[in-house]
Amino acid sequence: MNARDTILRRIRAATADAPPAEAVSRGYRTAGGAVRHEPGEDDLIALFAHRVDDYHASVRRVPAGEAAQAVGAAARERGLTTLAVPPGLPEEWTSGLTAVRLLRDDPPLAPGELDRAGGVITGCAVAIAETGTIVLDAGPGQGRRALTLLPDYHLCVVPADRVVRGVPEAVALLDPRRPQTWISGPSATSDIELDRVEGVHGPRVLDVIILGN
Amino acid sequence: MSGTFLGMPAFPVNAADAVQNSQLRHNLRRATHTIRDKRSRVVAEVPDWAELRSAAKAIKDAALRDLDRHLLRLEETVQAAGGHVHWARDAAEACRIVTDLVRATGETEVVKVKSMATQEIGLNEALADSGIHAYETDLAELIVQLGDDRPSHIVVPAIHRNRAEIREIFLRAMPDASPDLTDDPAALAEAARLHLRQRFLSSKVAISGANFAIAETGTLVVVESEGNGRMCLTLPETLISVVGIEKVLPTWRDLEVFLQLLPRSATGERMNPYTSTWTAATEGQTFHLVLLDNGRTDVLADEVGRQALRCIRCAACLNVCPVYERAGGHAYGSVYPGPIGAILTPQMRGMGTPLDDSLPYASTLCGACYDVCPVAIDIPEVLVHLRDRSSHPRAERAALRAAGWMLARPERLARAQRLAFRLRRLVPRRLPGPLSAWTDTRDLPDIPPESFRDWWKRTEGGTR
Amino acid sequence: MRVALFITCITDTLYPQTGRAVVALLRRLGCEVDFPERQTCCGQMHLNTGYRDEAVRLARRTKRVFGKSEIVVVPSGSCAAMIREHYPRLGAEMPRVVELTEFLVDVLGVTDVGAYFPHRVTYHPTCHSLRGLGLGGRPETLLRAVRGLELVPLPRADECCGFGGTFAVKNPAVSAAMCADKVGAVLDTGAEVLCAADNSCLTHLGGALRRQRTGVRVMHIAEILASTESGGAGRTAGLSTPEGAR
Numbered sequence: 001m002n003a004r005d006t007i008l009r010r011i012r013a014a015t016a017d018a019p020p021a022e023a024v025s026r027g028y029r030t031a032g033g034a035v036r037h038e039p040g041e042d043d044l045i046a047l048f049a050h051r052v053d054d055y056h057a058s059v060r061r062v063p064a065g066e067a068a069q070a071v072g073a074a075a076r077e078r079g080l081t082t083l084a085v086p087p088g089l090p091e092e093w094t095s096g097l098t099a100v101r102l103l104r105d106d107p108p109l110a111p112g113e114l115d116r117a118g119g120v121i122t123g124c125a126v127a128i129a130e131t132g133t134i135v136l137d138a139g140p141g142q143g144r145r146a147l148t149l150l151p152d153y154h155l156c157v158v159p160a161d162r163v164v165r166g167v168p169e170a171v172a173l174l175d176p177r178r179p180q181t182w183i184s185g186p187s188a189t190s191d192i193e194l195d196r197v198e199g200v201h202g203p204r205v206l207d208v209i210i211l212g213n
Numbered sequence: 214m215s216g217t218f219l220g221m222p223a224f225p226v227n228a229a230d231a232v233q234n235s236q237l238r239h240n241l242r243r244a245t246h247t248i249r250d251k252r253s254r255v256v257a258e259v260p261d262w263a264e265l266r267s268a269a270k271a272i273k274d275a276a277l278r279d280l281d282r283h284l285l286r287l288e289e290t291v292q293a294a295g296g297h298v299h300w301a302r303d304a305a306e307a308c309r310i311v312t313d314l315v316r317a318t319g320e321t322e323v324v325k326v327k328s329m330a331t332q333e334i335g336l337n338e339a340l341a342d343s344g345i346h347a348y349e350t351d352l353a354e355l356i357v358q359l360g361d362d363r364p365s366h367i368v369v370p371a372i373h374r375n376r377a378e379i380r381e382i383f384l385r386a387m388p389d390a391s392p393d394l395t396d397d398p399a400a401l402a403e404a405a406r407l408h409l410r411q412r413f414l415s416s417k418v419a420i421s422g423a424n425f426a427i428a429e430t431g432t433l434v435v436v437e438s439e440g441n442g443r444m445c446l447t448l449p450e451t452l453i454s455v456v457g458i459e460k461v462l463p464t465w466r467d468l469e470v471f472l473q474l475l476p477r478s479a480t481g482e483r484m485n486p487y488t489s490t491w492t493a494a495t496e497g498q499t500f501h502l503v504l505l506d507n508g509r510t511d512v513l514a515d516e517v518g519r520q521a522l523r524c525i526r527c528a529a530c531l532n533v534c535p536v537y538e539r540a541g542g543h544a545y546g547s548v549y550p551g552p553i554g555a556i557l558t559p560q561m562r563g564m565g566t567p568l569d570d571s572l573p574y575a576s577t578l579c580g581a582c583y584d585v586c587p588v589a590i591d592i593p594e595v596l597v598h599l600r601d602r603s604s605h606p607r608a609e610r611a612a613l614r615a616a617g618w619m620l621a622r623p624e625r626l627a628r629a630q631r632l633a634f635r636l637r638r639l640v641p642r643r644l645p646g647p648l649s650a651w652t653d654t655r656d657l658p659d660i661p662p663e664s665f666r667d668w669w670k671r672t673e674g675g676t677r
Numbered sequence: 678m679r680v681a682l683f684i685t686c687i688t689d690t691l692y693p694q695t696g697r698a699v700v701a702l703l704r705r706l707g708c709e710v711d712f713p714e715r716q717t718c719c720g721q722m723h724l725n726t727g728y729r730d731e732a733v734r735l736a737r738r739t740k741r742v743f744g745k746s747e748i749v750v751v752p753s754g755s756c757a758a759m760i761r762e763h764y765p766r767l768g769a770e771m772p773r774v775v776e777l778t779e780f781l782v783d784v785l786g787v788t789d790v791g792a793y794f795p796h797r798v799t800y801h802p803t804c805h806s807l808r809g810l811g812l813g814g815r816p817e818t819l820l821r822a823v824r825g826l827e828l829v830p831l832p833r834a835d836e837c838c839g840f841g842g843t844f845a846v847k848n849p850a851v852s853a854a855m856c857a858d859k860v861g862a863v864l865d866t867g868a869e870v871l872c873a874a875d876n877s878c879l880t881h882l883g884g885a886l887r888r889q890r891t892g893v894r895v896m897h898i899a900e901i902l903a904s905t906e907s908g909g910a911g912r913t914a915g916l917s918t919p920e921g922a923r
Contacts, residue, residue: 536851578842579836581808581837597725601728601729605726609843623714650847651846655856658884661691664693665697666714
């Protein structure tokens with residue numbers, strides 16, 4: 001008997017006497033469900049900003065029309081000279097970058113080129129307020145997975161209407177067939193004395209711009 | 214220290230050594246208390262934690278109940294998305310499959326994401342036997358690998374090392390480390406980044422595990438912090454994932470529960486820095502999924518013990534365990550230490566060796582592990598269940614039988630109580646044999662002249 | 678109210694003064710106390726050491742002995758937890774079994790039992806009373822109402838003392854290390870008396886406190902709650918015995 005059949009036979013024998021599986025009761029807060037939370041946390045955007053900040057990522061909130069200025073300001077502060085750009089990123093977001101060379105990932109940049117890029121700018125599919133998480137799903141303006149991995153700096157523009165309350169809302173909106181990267185702050189490790197240190201293999205700096213309200 | 218757990222003595226012997234190591238105890242105490250406090254804070258801010266926990270338990274139980282069906286569905290969805298699925302009955306078979314897959318690529322070096330399943334099957338050693346070098350890329354795994362050490366924790370395998378020790382290991386075993394390297398954790402992390410950077414960019418084959426495998430969609434999920442996982446999952450042309458059969462979740466939606474429970478339980482964060490999800494041959498990669506049994510179906514067959522398969526490897530039980538804190542992870546003689554290891558290892562390996570027989574007793578049954586377990590594994594219940602199946606020393610069996618006989622009749626108990634008082638002066642201050650373990654550090658209680666039952670009888674319940 | 682007392686084998690054999698204190702306390706609060714004399718042991722030691730068959734026999738005989746009792750009071754968090762958590766799995770379900778402080782607070786609705794105990798006391802919530810039964814703050818509430826008593830918090834109170842029944846003998850090194858940390862915490866409080874709701878853990882901690890000649894006495898909570906200004910159980914039970922009786 002091959003391994004597959006053997007394992008399946010073992011499983012069936014092991015569970016033969018077990019009662020049928022019970023229906024899963026989802027008594028927790030599900031997507032769009034009633035919210036029990038602290039007063040003063042009504043504003044999802046403020047909560048998201050606060051939680052991102054907890055990871056030592058910088059957050060700025062700007063009106064919808066001021067993306068270009070905000071991106072430009074971030075680039076100046078970080079002293080960027082090159083910035084990788086995924087296909088489908090709104091042109092307007094990078095329109096203020098006069099002193100920065102844009103590296104368009106179309107056709108795809110080689111890993112070495114990405115590694116040498118000063119940073120990368122993307123949008124996101126969903127952002128989660130309660131956990132301060134941004135999710136990229138390789139959609140327009142987000143790029144393939146390596147794009148936000150190799151450059152040492154990630155600037156993520158989050159349109160306010162992409163911010164949802166919690167993990168259940170995000171899971172409901174996301175398509176599992178697309179590759180996803182959930183990002184909560186810069187890369188970090190707790191492997192040394194369980195003390196959190198920011199910056200290992202992924203980008204060591206994460207800036208978030210929340211666009212509009 | 215060596216890289217194997219084989220042939221280790223029983224837990225009490227290992228633990229007694231560890232207790233003497235004050236550096237180890239200091240490192241463990243500091244680390245486990247840090248994470249314990251962080252976990253409590255982030256769990257307390259989730260108002261529906263109890264409901265998430267009971268849903269997680271129910272989802273895992275349902276998945277395990279119909280595991281055959283879910284695995285077949287997973288196989289189908291992974292294949293439909295262009296992936297290849299392999300089945301491995303045991304460690305040797307899994308190692309052989311992975312070795313053959315790597316050989317077929319012509320590569321002799323692979324990068325690895327931290328994975329409990331590959332640790333469990335001894336994959337690195339098996340690959341080395343075939344001339345293939347596996348580079349661990351998780352910082353803690355790197356520390357363990359460079360130090361020719363063994364992992365001592367599920368989430369932070371180098372928890373037994375402090376920063377000064379890690380610096381020494383890097384200086385000794387990392388050729389590109391700067392001699393000016395300090396023991397600042399940020400500097401140590403930077404050294405690991407530089408050490409692995411070029412390897413990430415040039416590797417053609419990666420090996421990973423997975424935290425979850427979604428049957429409905431064929432999606433795999435890896436939860437990590439450093440970005441080494443993303444490097445391995447994204448850059449190489451070939452990805453081989455070795456996944457225990459109990460990792461399957463029926464639906465994509467089930468993730469909304471586990472992605473809330475796991476990070477808060479494991480590292481005390483609201484969310485871990487990076488979670489990657491992919492469905493088979495993503496972005497042009499070649500993808501192989503190796504489904505691993507290796508004793509899991511034996512665990513599944515035990516009505517009480519099967520709940521251990523709900524485990525999502527968060528290690529919260531290790532971080533609160535007073536025994537783990539003092540004995541350290543190596544004493545458990547397995548890649549799965551701590552309370553969960555004490556119930557998982559003997560079930561997966563089968564009992565019979567002195568070490569595996571001693572593991573169910575490596576607990577005071579204090580219950581702290583059950584309290585923090587995000588999938589509500591009643592670890593004390595399983596420990597007690599396994600103790601009943603373990604082999605008992607002859608003297609202990611005789612003593613417990615005698616106690617059972619005495620306690621079966623109140624007259625016998627009363628006679629023994631009176632006899633104990635009469636013979637009290639014959640009891641030495643230090644007891645002989647195994648009972649000396651008690652009197653080495655504690656006085657024995659005085660034996661009273663009259664038991665409660667005799668007092669009650671004599672005074673008619675204190676009324677005379 | 679008529680209550681049946683399950684005294685537990687360890688208190689019966691080694692700490693009769695705890696039993697006498699429980700009887701005095703319950704009577705003072707207006708209860709009629711029964712002591713079914715056929716009782717012996719709940720079977721916890723056998724179950725936890727891996728002797729399920731013996732445990733089943735003891736569990737079933739305990740259930741038989743208390744079959745007619747309306748409510749059973751147990752002055753041990755550990756034995757009460759054994760009955761509540763494990764008896765159903767051993768085919769010996771026993772309803773209406775309560776630990777002593779649960780009985781006082783939940784059933785009688787009393788928090789001030791009229792005790793007097795002018796000493797500095799720290800309380801160790803034993804694992805089975807804390808996590809098994811979920812006694813919560815009941816014991817401390819009762820202690821705070823005792824006149825003259827100064828209750829000092831025990832650092833890292835929720836950590837196990839390292840007793841664990843046969844664990845103390847099977848894993849002596851770890852048990853002793855845990856005990857040493859707990860003893861250190863007790864000494865840090867400067868308390869004269871260490872109090873708990875379980876004589877088993879107190880045997881372990883009291884044995885270490887006495888071996889180290891710390892002068893700290895250990896007392897079951899019932900002995901403190903039974904103490905009054907006129908003396909009573911507290912005087913005969915704890916403080917007249919030099920070095921504590923454990």
